[in-house]
Amino acid sequence: MDIEDIQSALGGTQKGQSLHDLVRLLYPICRSITGEGVRQTLRHLQQHIPLEICEVASGTKVFDWTVPLEWTIRDAYIATTAGERVVDFQNSNLHVVSYSTPVNGRYKLADLAGHLYSLPDRPDWIPYRTSYYKENWGFCLTHRQLTELKDSEYEVCIDSTLSPGHLNYGEVFLPGEREEEVLISCHVCHPSLCNDNLSGIAVATYLAKAIGSVDRKYSYRFLFLPGTIGSITWLARNRERAHLIRHGIVLTGIGDSGDVTYKRSRQGNAYIDRAFVHVLKQRGTGHQVVDFSPYGYDERQYCSPGFNLPVGCFMRTTHGEYPEYHTSADNLEFVVPRVLQDSLNILLQAVYVLENDVVPLSLNPHCEPQLGKRGLYRAIAGQKEGAQREMALLWVLNLSDGEHSLLDIAERANVSFEVIHAAARALRECKLLEDVPIDSTTRREGDQL
Ligand SMILES: [Zn+2]
Numbered sequence: 001m002d003i004e005d006i007q008s009a010l011g012g013t014q015k016g017q018s019l020h021d022l023v024r025l026l027y028p029i030c031r032s033i034t035g036e037g038v039r040q041t042l043r044h045l046q047q048h049i050p051l052e053i054c055e056v057a058s059g060t061k062v063f064d065w066t067v068p069l070e071w072t073i074r075d076a077y078i079a080t081t082a083g084e085r086v087v088d089f090q091n092s093n094l095h096v097v098s099y100s101t102p103v104n105g106r107y108k109l110a111d112l113a114g115h116l117y118s119l120p121d122r123p124d125w126i127p128y129r130t131s132y133y134k135e136n137w138g139f140c141l142t143h144r145q146l147t148e149l150k151d152s153e154y155e156v157c158i159d160s161t162l163s164p165g166h167l168n169y170g171e172v173f174l175p176g177e178r179e180e181e182v183l184i185s186c187h188v189c190h191p192s193l194c195n196d197n198l199s200g201i202a203v204a205t206y207l208a209k210a211i212g213s214v215d216r217k218y219s220y221r222f223l224f225l226p227g228t229i230g231s232i233t234w235l236a237r238n239r240e241r242a243h244l245i246r247h248g249i250v251l252t253g254i255g256d257s258g259d260v261t262y263k264r265s266r267q268g269n270a271y272i273d274r275a276f277v278h279v280l281k282q283r284g285t286g287h288q289v290v291d292f293s294p295y296g297y298d299e300r301q302y303c304s305p306g307f308n309l310p311v312g313c314f315m316r317t318t319h320g321e322y323p324e325y326h327t328s329a330d331n332l333e334f335v336v337p338r339v340l341q342d343s344l345n346i347l348l349q350a351v352y353v354l355e356n357d358v359v360p361l362s363l364n365p366h367c368e369p370q371l372g373k374r375g376l377y378r379a380i381a382g383q384k385e386g387a388q389r390e391m392a393l394l395w396v397l398n399l400s401d402g403e404h405s406l407l408d409i410a411e412r413a414n415v416s417f418e419v420i421h422a423a424a425r426a427l428r429e430c431k432l433l434e435d436v437p438i439d440s441t442t443r444r445e446g447d448q449l
Pocket of ligand 1: 190196326
């Protein structure tokens, strides 16, 4: 897999607007952990990628959990007794607490208080609240709306159903030369929230499009799941094959204009961790790398001790650390086409490392080979870039002792993997190198080669 191949498979590198258009299209849909909104979202993705919509019946046991009843929401409002809607689900699907049980009746304002959620510090934003595993109902409204509720009684309606149905998730499997897999996972369970769920969905879709159209060493599995219960369900149904996942990444919140954050896997220094840290370091712009903690998104399940899969999490600003998080301000303006593109590029670069790493062995290990007579200096001399490539050739030759992979060399030389890979290719063409037949990406430090 060549990085140019995957980028040209995307039709050039400028896909930011297309990514944002996909976010815009999916934005109005009222998703939850089950229900028609998830299916509608997944059906739309089928227009882009070969996605299978899987379903698991309510009541199915999945490890310590049970697939919940399916939630259907048709309408919800708080209206004056004269019939004027003052809080209306038709204006924003965030207005109803997700998984609210049905309600229909006249309520005293005082009795409504425990069912109303607002953000006093952000009086024009609607918060996002859920009550999946505890039967309850409620409304989310702007603080301004809340302070305008002055009548003593209101008509309250939540036209919802909680009944046996299904949990759905989407799965795209792209077979490669090997049965070992790379997992890309994102959540599809939030209603009209852009950074939190739609940015990951859009980028994963375009990543699958790109990877699907080029030759692959690994097999790739893309999962579009409702958070927590979705990944638990998938792991319960695929327990026997989970060990095939050699590298994995959870995508979340990758459209805001904050710096990149990479959260390491529970293993701490898995190959995927090293590949991401390398790509981010070479990229040079602001980023942070944080250690694993058992809080966040579906990496919690993939990294639970019974699985302990090498799965990290890729995000921009960490969830909860931006005020727009889980509010109506996580909207179409909050996610930026250029940033969506940048997040896709970082993923493509990480995939490129996974796909192209090898352990090279020098065929001329006694003193340096003479590069000039092979045209290797001539081709690259005279520019700053050329000097970097020349150093890359020297590093690759020096560390091609069968003990170091190209990523090991790139890390030690502090040169991008792409440049090291290109140098190794040039040396291989001159018959100065050969590849040791070993999977460099599953090798652990200290392993016998
Ligand atoms: Zn969320």
